[in-house]
Amino acid sequence: MSDGQSSPSAGTGQIVVSGLTKQYRNVRAVDSLSFTVEPGRVTGFLGPNGAGKTTTLRMLLNLVTPTAGEATIGGHRYVDLSDPLGSVGAVLEASSAHKGRTGLNHLRVICAAAGLPRQRADEALALVGLTPAARRKFKGYSLGMKQRLGIAAAMLGNPQVLILDEPANGLDPEGIRWMRGFLKGLAAEGRTVLVSSHLLSEMQLLADDVVIIAAGRLVRQGPVDQVIASMAHGVQVRVRTPQAEELTAVLRDQAATVTRDEHGALLITGVDAPTVGRAALAAKVELHELTTERPDLEGVFLELTAGKADIR
Numbered sequence: 001m002s003d004g005q006s007s008p009s010a011g012t013g014q015i016v017v018s019g020l021t022k023q024y025r026n027v028r029a030v031d032s033l034s035f036t037v038e039p040g041r042v043t044g045f046l047g048p049n050g051a052g053k054t055t056t057l058r059m060l061l062n063l064v065t066p067t068a069g070e071a072t073i074g075g076h077r078y079v080d081l082s083d084p085l086g087s088v089g090a091v092l093e094a095s096s097a098h099k100g101r102t103g104l105n106h107l108r109v110i111c112a113a114a115g116l117p118r119q120r121a122d123e124a125l126a127l128v129g130l131t132p133a134a135r136r137k138f139k140g141y142s143l144g145m146k147q148r149l150g151i152a153a154a155m156l157g158n159p160q161v162l163i164l165d166e167p168a169n170g171l172d173p174e175g176i177r178w179m180r181g182f183l184k185g186l187a188a189e190g191r192t193v194l195v196s197s198h199l200l201s202e203m204q205l206l207a208d209d210v211v212i213i214a215a216g217r218l219v220r221q222g223p224v225d226q227v228i229a230s231m232a233h234g235v236q237v238r239v240r241t242p243q244a245e246e247l248t249a250v251l252r253d254q255a256a257t258v259t260r261d262e263h264g265a266l267l268i269t270g271v272d273a274p275t276v277g278r279a280a281l282a283a284k285v286e287l288h289e290l291t292t293e294r295p296d297l298e299g300v301f302l303e304l305t306a307g308k309a310d311i312r
């Protein structure tokens with residue numbers, strides 16, 4: 001894909017991973033992995049421990065050489081981008097900086113090294129809400145402030161693409177809420193935002209799309225809603241009753257599917273909770289619990305990655 005410019009830039013910012021493979025001595029960390037990440041959306045990159053997320057992100061950024069396959073950003077390999085800092089911002093681990101340096105000076109040093117105007121440091125600090133701490137020393141920063149500083153550094157070149165490895169790690173609820181708003185805002189500006197995370201409930205709130213991998217391979221990719229809806233069981237009603245057999249018989253007459261979980265609760269699909277409640281009332285069945293359970297990303301993730309060994 002060409003962006004129409006003579007020197008390669010991140011163009012639209014679409015990320016294409018194609019047949020990407022990384023073989024370490026004994027471990028195939030990433031195995032023929034292919035997926036795409038679209039601009040204007042937040043994409044969650046999910047997988048159990050050791051699934052190959054960090055290795056994939058490092059290959060995207062030319063920090064690890066693939067054994068096979070290719071990853072491109074706006075149609076170009078990272079190594080070929082003419083202005084990598086202005087194309088792709090990345091935070092792969094919690095920010096580290098010279099302990100005695102202030103946050104502002106840390107960013108100014110990066111600006112100087114990268115040939116960026118000095119005021120970008122102030123602008124990037126303001127962007128992540130760190131202006132009040134600009135002149136405080138890095139060693140006094142909280143983990144949340146360090147995360148913000150890392151993001152500020154990634155934003156110095158005003159990149160089209162942002163790649164973050166576990167950005168919510170160690171953040172408090174307010175920090176996570178801030179991160180969510182910030183990343184959604186970047187996507188709304190048309191940027192590409194790729195975020196790996198273990199926090200599935202947070203990902204359900206944050207991500208538009210997900211890429212789920214396990215044992216180095218793609219398990220599922222697509223819009224979060226579609227991935228959740230694609231799972232077999234869909235919405236189910238959970239009921240606890242001392243008259244399980246009676247209720248089961250009544251519900252099966254209504255074409256509902258009824259199974260039991262390991263605690264003896266009935267799991268019912270095919271009818272909604274009001275229908276179950278009315279059927280129970282009519283049959284004089286006593287209910288101790290009646291709840292509607294909607295599949296969430298966590299449930300889908302666990303189902304999709306079940307049995308895929310995380311220690312390889």
Ligand SMILES: Nc1ncnc2c1ncn2[C@@H]1O[C@H](COP(=O)(O)OP(=O)(O)OP(=O)(O)O)[C@@H](O)[C@H]1O
Nearest residue numbers: 024027029047048049050051052053054055056312
């Ligand atoms: N430099 C390396 N040398 C050998 N094996 C490695 C190296 N880096 C990663 N691995 C192995 O590759 C596999 C994938 O690791 P990776 O860190 O990419 O997974 P991850 O999905 O980021 O995991 P986590 O969620 O635990 O951070 C693991 O089995 C890991 O031990």
